[in-house]
Amino acid sequence: MTSSLRYMLTRLLRLVLVLAAVAVVAFSLAKLSPIDPVDAYLGPDVARVGPEQRALIAEKWGLNQPPIEQFSHWARNLLSGDLGFSMTYNAPVAEVLASRVLASLPLMGLAWLLSGLLGFVLGILAGAYSGSLLDRVIRVYSFVLASTPTFWLAILLLVMFSVSLQWTPVCCAAPPGMLADEVSLWQRLHHLLLPLATLTLLGVAQIALHTRAKMVEIMQSDYALYARAQGASRLDIALRHGARNAALPALTVLFASIGELFGGSVLAEQVFAYPGLGRATVEAGIRGDIPLLLAITLFMTLLVSSGNMIADLLYRLVDPRMRQAETLEWSQP
Amino acid sequence: MNHAVAPQAMNSLVIRSNNRISTLMLTALGLGGILLVALGSVLIGDRGITMDFSARMLAPSWQHWFGTDQFGHDMLARTLHGLSLSLNVGLITAALSTAIAVVLAMLAATGGRWADAVVSFLIDTTLGLPHLMLLILIAFALGGGTTAVIIAVTLTHWPRLTRILRAEILQVRSAEYVQASRQFGKSWWYIGRHHLLPHLLPQTLVGFTLLFPHAILHEAALTFLGFGLEPGKPAIGTLLADSMRYLMAGNWWLGLFPGLGLLLLVLSFDAIGNGTRKLTDPRLSEV
Numbered sequence: 001m002t003s004s005l006r007y008m009l010t011r012l013l014r015l016v017l018v019l020a021a022v023a024v025v026a027f028s029l030a031k032l033s034p035i036d037p038v039d040a041y042l043g044p045d046v047a048r049v050g051p052e053q054r055a056l057i058a059e060k061w062g063l064n065q066p067p068i069e070q071f072s073h074w075a076r077n078l079l080s081g082d083l084g085f086s087m088t089y090n091a092p093v094a095e096v097l098a099s100r101v102l103a104s105l106p107l108m109g110l111a112w113l114l115s116g117l118l119g120f121v122l123g124i125l126a127g128a129y130s131g132s133l134l135d136r137v138i139r140v141y142s143f144v145l146a147s148t149p150t151f152w153l154a155i156l157l158l159v160m161f162s163v164s165l166q167w168t169p170v171c172c173a174a175p176p177g178m179l180a181d182e183v184s185l186w187q188r189l190h191h192l193l194l195p196l197a198t199l200t201l202l203g204v205a206q207i208a209l210h211t212r213a214k215m216v217e218i219m220q221s222d223y224a225l226y227a228r229a230q231g232a233s234r235l236d237i238a239l240r241h242g243a244r245n246a247a248l249p250a251l252t253v254l255f256a257s258i259g260e261l262f263g264g265s266v267l268a269e270q271v272f273a274y275p276g277l278g279r280a281t282v283e284a285g286i287r288g289d290i291p292l293l294l295a296i297t298l299f300m301t302l303l304v305s306s307g308n309m310i311a312d313l314l315y316r317l318v319d320p321r322m323r324q325a326e327t328l329e330w331s332q333p
Numbered sequence: 334m335n336h337a338v339a340p341q342a343m344n345s346l347v348i349r350s351n352n353r354i355s356t357l358m359l360t361a362l363g364l365g366g367i368l369l370v371a372l373g374s375v376l377i378g379d380r381g382i383t384m385d386f387s388a389r390m391l392a393p394s395w396q397h398w399f400g401t402d403q404f405g406h407d408m409l410a411r412t413l414h415g416l417s418l419s420l421n422v423g424l425i426t427a428a429l430s431t432a433i434a435v436v437l438a439m440l441a442a443t444g445g446r447w448a449d450a451v452v453s454f455l456i457d458t459t460l461g462l463p464h465l466m467l468l469i470l471i472a473f474a475l476g477g478g479t480t481a482v483i484i485a486v487t488l489t490h491w492p493r494l495t496r497i498l499r500a501e502i503l504q505v506r507s508a509e510y511v512q513a514s515r516q517f518g519k520s521w522w523y524i525g526r527h528h529l530l531p532h533l534l535p536q537t538l539v540g541f542t543l544l545f546p547h548a549i550l551h552e553a554a555l556t557f558l559g560f561g562l563e564p565g566k567p568a569i570g571t572l573l574a575d576s577m578r579y580l581m582a583g584n585w586w587l588g589l590f591p592g593l594g595l596l597l598l599v600l601s602f603d604a605i606g607n608g609t610r611k612l613t614d615p616r617l618s619e620v
Binding site: 014017018019021022025026028029030032033034035143144147148149150151152155156158159163164170258259260262263266267270271281282285286288293296297300301304305308 | 454457458460461462463464465466469470471472473474475476546550553554557558559560573576577580581583585588589591592593595596599600603
């Protein structure tokens with residue numbers, strides 16, 4: 001018990017250290033950028049602004065101070081809850097982040113749940129009937145989808161369902177020109193459908209492959225053989241013994257896949273012009289909106305690292321051997 | 334995988350030999366696909382680069398298998414150029430990433446507690462950020478362009494292989510012949526060169542091949558988002574980003590074929606990587 005507690009504490013300390021390291025690295029990277037934040041802020045107005053005005057802007061943002069000074073200023077503000085001001089959206093970063101997370105949450109959350117559930121079911125079926133036609137179809141699907149560029153799949157779905165069949169809207173999270181509170185739940189879902197389908201179709205692959213490998217192992221175990229000798233059918237064994245034993249490994253993979261999910265949502269949101277966190281990342285990167293970019297980076301690091309931590313803890317929980325050594329394997333992210 | 338399945342493994346000997354042949358065939362097919370791209374892009378010369386306004390926005394036909402774009406570029410030629418660009422970037426980044434992984438793994442496994450702690454912290458930090466986020470940050474820091482993409486992809490793809498190699502070295506390190514060598518008074522540096530590196534070679538080669546697909550996909554994603562290769566180059570990411578403007582008008586071929594080419598290229602590398610892994614490590618061949 002005490003060893004578990006100590007492990008948890010070291011993991012938490014590590015999380016804090018990782019966050020601090022990411023903050024330093026991300027800040028240095030942003031400072032390295034050749035994109036001048038003042039130019040980026042002014043945009044096409046750059047020709048109409050004199051050097052004095054530029055100096056004023058730079059001073060207001062603290063750009064005239066040495067980088068170390070700027071970093072400590074930023075870090076202090078961060079710790080006191082002030083994330084800075086986003087030039088791209090002309091609003092405090094905290095506000096932008098909150099509204100974007102709110103838009104991305106249904107997309108990423110639902111994709112996470114659906115790909116977990118579907119992948120698990122497909123993995124169980126493929127593993128229970130390994131070698132069958134069903135298994136082959138699921139395996140080929142998973143292998144091909146694991147190699148498919150996210151944005152290409154999104155483009156294909158867009159061409160098929162929005163352009164040719166015209167079943168789904170071509171962009172955005174709501175019909176154009178509508179106020180946020182006028183949009184009905186059905187309209188929201190309608191706009192969510194294609195990005196969600198993209199992320200789910202891709203997310204299923206990894207969970208399915210992992211669950212399948214685990215199921216194949218379980219179906220060859222002694223207790224599965226014993227159950228079979230007692231007259232249980234394959235499906236019986238798969239559901240009564242297999243699913244329970246394969247559930248935690250699948251859950252672990254699911255928790256460790258948050259980073260990939262975010263990467264996918266950046267690309268899907270770009271294709272469907274969905275105003276979520278991913279799109280804000282791209283906008284911030286292209287416009288040189290450093291405070292927003294840094295805030296999203298830290299937020300995502302917190303999310304992904306927590307996911308990785310939960311995955312590790314789950315592993316330790318199910319498999320006592322993990323407390324001594326780590327098992328390593330190639331997994332397709 | 335576990336000891337209880339040994340009798341069953343014996344039974345499936347016949348099936349397994351079939352498995353090896355099909356694995357070999359798949360690997361050869363993958364290799365063929367890659368050679369086709371490398372040769373094809375050289376053979377077509379500047380087709381797909383020069384404009385031809387008499388053949389704008391043509392749907393796929395016998396003359397233009399993949400159709401043409403708004404400048405009359407033949408999309409088949411352009412896709413081939415894009416794939417060979419991906420191939421080049423993939424080759425450089427996968428090689429550099431593998432080199433980083435080997436060096437860090439050697440450091441972690443033989444450099445004592447502190448080196449191990451530092452390397453595993455580096456791995457944690459890199460994996461703690463979403464992959465694409467880190468790629469965007471590095472590309473942003475370097476201002477985009479080919480060099481930026483190469484550096485960004487290189488710096489983000491080593492952790493997984495490092496972990497695998499580190500575990501492998503730790504295993505070999507406790508082997509009796511290494512202990513014996515140590516007893517003879519050889520330095521870790523000598524043991525590293527003569528005992529560890531040769532043992533790591535197969536794992537490293539497989540790791541290198543399996544890094545390729547990731548590197549290529551991430552390069553394309555970065556370019557698609559506008560942080561990657563210069564817009565003038567016919568990279569797959571650029572082709573697909575450009576196609577977005579014409580998809581609504583029903584020019585579906587601009588979006589379909591470049592991506593399909595990329596998918597096939599990635600699958601080719603997967604086939605080679607998994608094939609060599611299965612052929613060199615018989616324990617994996619039945620799963």
